[in-house]
Amino acid sequence: xxxxxxxxxxxxxxxxxxxxxxxxxxxxxxxxxxxLGKLLDxxxxxxxxxxxxKPNYAQNVQIEGLKGRATVVYDDKLVPHIFAENDDxxxxxxxxxxxxxxxxxxxxxxxxxxxxxxEIVGERAIPFDxxxxxxxxxxxxxxxxxxFDSIPEGKATVDAYTRGVNAYIETLDYKNYPLEYKILDxxxxxxxxxxxxxxxxxxxxxxxxxxxxxxxxxxxxLFGKDFLDVLYPDILPEQDPIVNQPKQWNFSPxxxxxxxxxxNIIGEYIQQRYNSRTEDGVGSNNWAxxxxxxxxxxxxxxxxxxxxxxxxxxxxxxxxxxxxMNVYGVSLPGAPCIIIGFTDSIAWGVxxxxxxxxxxxxxxxxxxxxxxxxxDNKYVxxxxxxxxxxxxxxxxxxxxxxxxxxxxxxxxxxxxxxNQKIPFSMRWVAHDPSAELMTSYKLNRAKNYNDYVDALxxxxxxxxxxxxxxVKGEVAMWVQGKYPVKWKGQGKFPLDGTQSSQRWQDFIxxxxxxxxxxxxxxxxxxxxxxxxxxxxxxxxxANYEYYRNRRINRVLDSMKGITxxxxxxxxxxxYNLQASESLPYFxxxxxxxxxxxxxxxxxxxxxxxxxxxxxxxxxxVYYEAWWRxxxxxxxxxxxxxxxxxxxxxxxxxxxxxxEKPTFEFMDMKSTPEKETAxxxxxxxxxxxxxxxxxxxxxxxxxxxxxxxxxxxTIAHLSQIKPFDRIALNGGNEGIVNATSSKNGPSWRMIxxxxxxxxKGYGVYPGGQSGNAGSHFYDSMVDYWERGEYYPxxxxxxxxxxxxxxxxxxxxxxxx
Numbered sequence: 001x002x003x004x005x006x007x008x009x010x011x012x013x014x015x016x017x018x019x020x021x022x023x024x025x026x027x028x029x030x031x032x033x034x035x036l037g038k039l040l041d042x043x044x045x046x047x048x049x050x051x052x053x054k055p056n057y058a059q060n061v062q063i064e065g066l067k068g069r070a071t072v073v074y075d076d077k078l079v080p081h082i083f084a085e086n087d088d089x090x091x092x093x094x095x096x097x098x099x100x101x102x103x104x105x106x107x108x109x110x111x112x113x114x115x116x117x118x119e120i121v122g123e124r125a126i127p128f129d130x131x132x133x134x135x136x137x138x139x140x141x142x143x144x145x146x147x148f149d150s151i152p153e154g155k156a157t158v159d160a161y162t163r164g165v166n167a168y169i170e171t172l173d174y175k176n177y178p179l180e181y182k183i184l185d186x187x188x189x190x191x192x193x194x195x196x197x198x199x200x201x202x203x204x205x206x207x208x209x210x211x212x213x214x215x216x217x218x219x220x221x222l223f224g225k226d227f228l229d230v231l232y233p234d235i236l237p238e239q240d241p242i243v244n245q246p247k248q249w250n251f252s253p254x255x256x257x258x259x260x261x262x263x264n265i266i267g268e269y270i271q272q273r274y275n276s277r278t279e280d281g282v283g284s285n286n287w288a289x290x291x292x293x294x295x296x297x298x299x300x301x302x303x304x305x306x307x308x309x310x311x312x313x314x315x316x317x318x319x320x321x322x323x324x325m326n327v328y329g330v331s332l333p334g335a336p337c338i339i340i341g342f343t344d345s346i347a348w349g350v351x352x353x354x355x356x357x358x359x360x361x362x363x364x365x366x367x368x369x370x371x372x373x374x375x376d377n378k379y380v381x382x383x384x385x386x387x388x389x390x391x392x393x394x395x396x397x398x399x400x401x402x403x404x405x406x407x408x409x410x411x412x413x414x415x416x417x418x419n420q421k422i423p424f425s426m427r428w429v430a431h432d433p434s435a436e437l438m439t440s441y442k443l444n445r446a447k448n449y450n451d452y453v454d455a456l457x458x459x460x461x462x463x464x465x466x467x468x469x470x471v472k473g474e475v476a477m478w479v480q481g482k483y484p485v486k487w488k489g490q491g492k493f494p495l496d497g498t499q500s501s502q503r504w505q506d507f508i509x510x511x512x513x514x515x516x517x518x519x520x521x522x523x524x525x526x527x528x529x530x531x532x533x534x535x536x537x538x539x540x541x542a543n544y545e546y547y548r549n550r551r552i553n554r555v556l557d558s559m560k561g562i563t564x565x566x567x568x569x570x571x572x573x574x575y576n577l578q579a580s581e582s583l584p585y586f587x588x589x590x591x592x593x594x595x596x597x598x599x600x601x602x603x604x605x606x607x608x609x610x611x612x613x614x615x616x617x618x619x620x621v622y623y624e625a626w627w628r629x630x631x632x633x634x635x636x637x638x639x640x641x642x643x644x645x646x647x648x649x650x651x652x653x654x655x656x657x658x659e660k661p662t663f664e665f666m667d668m669k670s671t672p673e674k675e676t677a678x679x680x681x682x683x684x685x686x687x688x689x690x691x692x693x694x695x696x697x698x699x700x701x702x703x704x705x706x707x708x709x710x711x712x713t714i715a716h717l718s719q720i721k722p723f724d725r726i727a728l729n730g731g732n733e734g735i736v737n738a739t740s741s742k743n744g745p746s747w748r749m750i751x752x753x754x755x756x757x758x759k760g761y762g763v764y765p766g767g768q769s770g771n772a773g774s775h776f777y778d779s780m781v782d783y784w785e786r787g788e789y790y791p792x793x794x795x796x797x798x799x800x801x802x803x804x805x806x807x808x809x810x811x812x813x814x815x
Contacts, residue, residue, distance in 0.1 A: 064813070075804045078776040094164065099168040106195075109334060109717070143432065183718075219638075235530055235544075245533065268422075284350065290475045303350065303351075309744050311715065314333075315331070353463035362495070362497050385402075385408075424494065425497055452476070456480045489539075528545040583623060587606060596689065631647050661678065668683075712742070746765065761789040763789050766780060
């Protein structure tokens with residue numbers, strides 16, 4: 001009997017040990033269960049990731065790999081101010097310190113870029129990983145790495161950063177792994193220089209894949225060219241471009257010949273929807289005001305890039321000083337240098353230029369082997385790359401990707417739409433050899449406008465609008481990128497991959513990129529709008545913004561004696577220009593006497609609204625609910641299950657409703673009646689009232705206020721819901737404060753270029769630490785939510801005293 005009890009207890013003990021020491025995947029459970037024994041270990045488990053408000057960092061640190069002495073001083077936001085005797089050590093420590101606070105984020109995002117998420121989460125990530133590989137992320141990163149390696153400063157910078165990251169990784173054991181490694185049950189691997197390039201390609205993917213070639217081809221086939229031009233115009237007269245100088249483009253543009261081929265070579269409707277397209281709401285604002293318009297006489301630069309809101313934050317704030325530079329700003333965890341920031345002489349900030357730098361080419365293979373494809377009436381060989389996707393808990397997945405002269409064949413009979421097998425090859429500027437890192441390297445050392453222009457020559461993709469200000473009171477803007485010279489319409493639709501005449505024939509010379517220096521109006525600005533007026537001699541096509549840019553320009557035009565506080569208010573401006581231009585017309589279409597009590601209440605709120613999407617107002621809820629219904633009611637023709645189509649832009653939708661109320665597309669195909677704009681607006685209003693009522697029922701206890709309805713969520717990268725944060729603030733897509741439900745200002749920065757000492761102010765929706773157990777994980781969210789800023793401590797030396805400094809570390813080479 002005792003033996004049986006012993007055997008039973010032993011069996012249960014062994015089973016318990018095994019169960020607690022292994023990762024489990026259970027059907028219908030959305031995520032694997034980590035080894036609970038290790039995770040709950042009071043000495044090495046997740047408890048060890050809880051941090052006090054003031055981290056306990058060693059005061060003196062010896063590290064193998066340093067060449068000289070260095071100091072890292074932390075302020076009360078946990079921003080590191082790194083002081084080193086040479087450039088090699090500064091980038092070594094940038095890598096070390098960034099990994100110390102953001103290692104899991106760095107590795108997870110570069111795994112995502114490389115198509116390696118299946119290694120962490122298993123087979124459910126295979127489709128994602130396949131697409132990353134089929135759009136050539138590693139291919140582009142390797143081409144960029146070759147260029148970095150050919151430039152001595154570039155190679156030295158990346159190598160030093162890489163060594164710094166690895167020096168930190170070598171200090172780790174399970175006890176002090178970042179929490180996500182413990183939850184997902186895996187370990188960090190060695191960092192490589194390729195990962196730095198991969199992270200930059202990850203950003204290029206985020207910001208440059210907004211083209212709609214497939215959707216435009218379908219619209220052309222379905223509606224015809226005349227309707228296409230009305231629905232999806234390249235530019236509208238109301239646009240307020242970044243540079244508006246009609247007929248003053250004083251250069252001889254490169255000419256290209258348009259082949260005499262049909263603009264739409266696809267013989268059927270395309271079902272494939274490009275999975276990685278840039279989301280709506282990803283954009284940015286920046287502007288720079290000359291000293292002639294400010295109260296202090298100093299130039300002021302403002303920047304707030306709008307990206308997906310995430311935790312850990314996409315940015316890592318820091319200062320770096322060596323004998324060759326003193327720079328402050330934000331870096332991207334995973335890449336060296338400061339990406340957006342200022343020195344003691346200049347400041348710069350970026351917005352997305354929205355340019356179309358991706359084209360799709362239809363391929364005709366000789367046979368199912370895909371060994372050859374047709375080009376200029378003869379078959380040429382493809383290059384085959386066998387991608388091995390390692391799958392956690394499963395069999396490795398092999399995917400063969402064919403490369404043509406255009407690039408990787410992303411979609412074919414093995415990947416893409418289930419019911420369609422058209423092969424498309426991707427031509428993307430980000431695949432080309434490039435050295436974007438050198439732009440940041442040189443800007444971090446820039447002293448004047450000429451240095452700024454010199455730095456930009458290295459920048460290719462994603463296209464960005466670089467705003468500039470200096471202590472001399474100067475301002476400038478360059479719409480910078482590597483842009484193909486296109487004939488009118490090239491790249492708006494998929495191109496014929498069997499004809500080399502369809503290629504990009506040349507690129508716009510650097511000096512012919514849109515730019516302006518010291519404009520007469522006293523400021524420069526960009527907010528993802530069209531880069532130039534219609535007389536700019538190169539064809540430009542993309543999805544451009546029409547509201548934020550006009551609001552910013554109107555406010556800046558009207559102001560004199562501008563102060564820092566004025567700029568804080570403008571960055572947080574909640575004025576809904578779209579509503580101000582559309583709501584009066586919408587309300588005029590309603591029959592008030594026929595409205596329900598709920599409809600009358602909504603009508604009253606909307607008619608009295610001041611058009612500000614402030615957080616505690618109810619009127620923005622009704623406007624947004626109405627607007628969300630208007631577009632699908634109006635554009636019912638674009639909602640075909642098996643055809644990829646886009647609805648026209650918000651601006652053009654409103655323009656057509658007001659100017660063409662009997663336009664053919666106003667009629668709803670599902671009803672026997674013939675609707676006009678009036679009926680569309682009325683039907684959408686009824687649906688909106690029902691939608692708001694349903695929201696109230698589903699959110700009992702929450703007030704009907706814009707902040708709660710919008711529900712801005714700053715989501716953890718791993719989709720671990722308890723690590724998310726909700727922000728109750730105003731704004732929305734298309735508003736200067738472009739905070740929507742999941743996108744928004746990822747870094748707000750204002751810099752006054754004072755000759756006696758540059759003054760900076762900034763905040764972002766997160767915190768410096770990537771550890772969800774740290775006070776500094778989300779310590780800036782409340783400030784960001786309220787539209788407040790921190791003064792940025794731009795220290796002159798490591799010995800400088802300030803009440804906000806909390807930690808000082810001395811680093812030296814290991815003896």
